[in-house]
Amino acid sequence: MSALSGQRALIFVGDDYEDLELWYPKLRLEEAGARTIVAGLAGDHTYRGKHGYPCRSDAAVSEVRAAEFDLLVVPGGWMPDKLRRDEHVLRLTRECFAAGKLIATICHGPWILISAGVCRGLRMTSTPGIRDDLVNAGAAWVDEPVVTDRNVISSRRPPDLPAMCTAMLAWRRG
Secondary structure, three states, X not given: OOOOOOXXXXXXXXXXXXXXXXXXXXXXXXXXXOEEEEEEOOOOOEEEEOOOOEEEOOEEHHHOOHHHOOEEEEOOEOHHHHHOOOHHHHHHHHHHHHOOOEEEEEOOOHHHHHHHOOOOOOEEOXXXXXXXXXXXXXXXXXXXXXEEEOOEEEEOOHHHHHHHHHHHHHXXXX
C-alpha cells in the first residue's frame, strides 16, 4: 500500500497545460488510493491541454484551502505562466510549502513556485528553458530526471514522469 493511500491531492489546471504532466500523476495518485481534486481559475470548467486533451476542474483555486490537502501537483505546459499571476494559486503554493506538504512539479511548473517565492535554497530541476529563472530565484538547478529536496519533487519533461511519480509515491514526510 502506498504512503499516499487516503491522501488528498490538489492538482492545478489551466488552458495549455501539458497533457501528460497532469494526467499521468493524477492517474498514478488515484491508483495509489489518493483522492485528486483538479482546480483551475474557474471551477467546473473544461480546460484544453497543449495537445488538445480536455480536463474538467473540480473546483476554483479561490475556493480551496491548503489545509484540505496533503500534496500539490504543479504540471507544466504554458499554463503555469498564466496561473502564477493569480494570488490564490501563489497563496496555496506558499501554504503547502510552509506546512511541509509534498509539492511535485515538472517542466514549466516551477514557474509557480518561483512566483510564490519558495525556491530559494532548494535543489531543483525543470525544463532547461527555465533554468535561469530557477537560478535567479535562488534554487540550485541540476539536469537530472527527478530531484527531491525537502518537500519538493521536481522533474524536467514528460519522459521523466515515471521517475517523478515513483518518487512522489515513495515520498514520506521527513
